Amino acid sequence: MTAGHRAGTGDGAGAEGVPGAEERYTVISADCHAGADLLDYKPYLERRYHDDFDAWAAVYVNPYEDLLADTADRNWNSARRLAELEADGIVAEVVFPNTIPPFFPSASLMAPAPTAAEFERRWAGLRAHNRWLADFCAAAPGRRAGVFQILLNDVDAAVEEIHRSAGAGLRGGLLLPGTPPGSGLPELYSQVYDPIWAACAELGVPVNHHAGSASPPLGDEPAARAVFMVETTWFSHRALWHLVFGGAFRRHPGLRLVLTEQGSGWIPGVLDMLDYYHGRLLAAAGRASTAESKFGAGLAATMGERPWEVWREHCFVGASFMRPHEVPLRERIGLDQIMWGSDYPHDEGTHPYTREGLRFAYAGLPREEVAAMTGGNAARVYGFDLAYLDEIAAKAGPTVAEIAEPLDTPPADATSPVFARGGSVRVW
Secondary structure, X not given: OOHHHOXXXXXXXOOOXXXXXXXXXXXXXXXXXXXXXXXXXXXXXXXXXHHHHHHHHHHOOOOOHHHXXXXXXXXXXXXXXXXXXXXXXXXXXXXXXXXXXXXXXXXXXXXXXXXXXXXXXXXXXXXXXXXXXXXXXXXXXXXXXXXEEOOOOOHXXXXXXXXXXXXXXXXXXXXXXXXXXXXXXXXXXXXXXXHHHHHHHHHOOOEEEXXXXXXXXXOOOHHHHHHHHHHHHHHHHHHHHHHHHOOHHHHOOOOOEEEEOOOOOOHHHHHHHHHHHHHHHHHHHOOOOOHHHHHHOOOOOOOOXXXXXXXXXXXXXXXXXXXXXXXXXXXXXXXXXXXXXOOOOOOOOOOOXXXXXXXXXXXXXXXXXXXXXXXXXXXXXXXXXXXXXXHHHHHXXXXXHHHHOOOOOOOOOOOOHHXXXXXXXXXX
């Protein structure tokens, strides 16, 4: 663990200073999702788009069953959300998008990059979401870190929105879109994005890259869903090696990258592989007229530190509902870099069995390690006030003794993959 990332035994442990209180963990979910109901975005749109919005919304058909169900208001009902999260042992959350913003064909996380003709209205829709999110987070002071959105089509506009959103209190940071094959956008290693990295580094804004946002369209055949499940995390991981090999962290030492809901067991193996290529290409660059020297040309001046060093200094993982088979790798991944998440309100998340999910994964671990992974690390990355949250956790948080007890039988009606038996470390 690097000194700059060390969590300390007090981070997220909570409540031990409260007279007569049981020791409890201060749990911060580093992966939750929210968004406005469709028509509620209108007041957050610039007025010049209101007529277009009315016409679009009148014919839009929502493709998501969970956004049409009685439970859909978990995305925007602040009081319900706070109550359900507290009942589940969670006192604060990092809020990624979930619902459909104006002029989008689908949830923005999964939507393809807009065409030139679509860009203006889509960009207006995302800015409306960011404004709504600022109000949603302000409704629960100190409890929510909102992740604001940009598009990569216009770098100058993105930088302006980074400054505006950070100034509006959205301390969850930037949601980095993917650049999948066929998107028409420059790859993430391109220096065209340097103004974005510079703004995030200057403002201390984390750059978040969430699973699902970088996959190319696969069509509608039944096999496409299986292929998506197999490939989607790999496409999301690409942001790591793009930024590493592109030298973004070397040029912007304050840049921080968070990879969320992509698993965590893949990290040591992939970083070993990246280290191998890093060393091999740098060595080849110094040789004359070899095939590999062509691949390594120019890299020595741009890449900087080896990937493992970059990971330790700049990167974190939003390890949503970390699974038992991933836990033994926690020291290699970095105990100061793992942030647990519930994925609320998704049905693959741990709600309403977060306590059981934490027991299933973390029973038997040292208290300070559990405290760091379930709250302390997220508090440091996203700027939560642990002293404030500890007071809430003194009543709502899971007890240290409770999480230390192994869970032999998962809840029969649990739907989260955290409880799936027979899991193994993923290749990616």
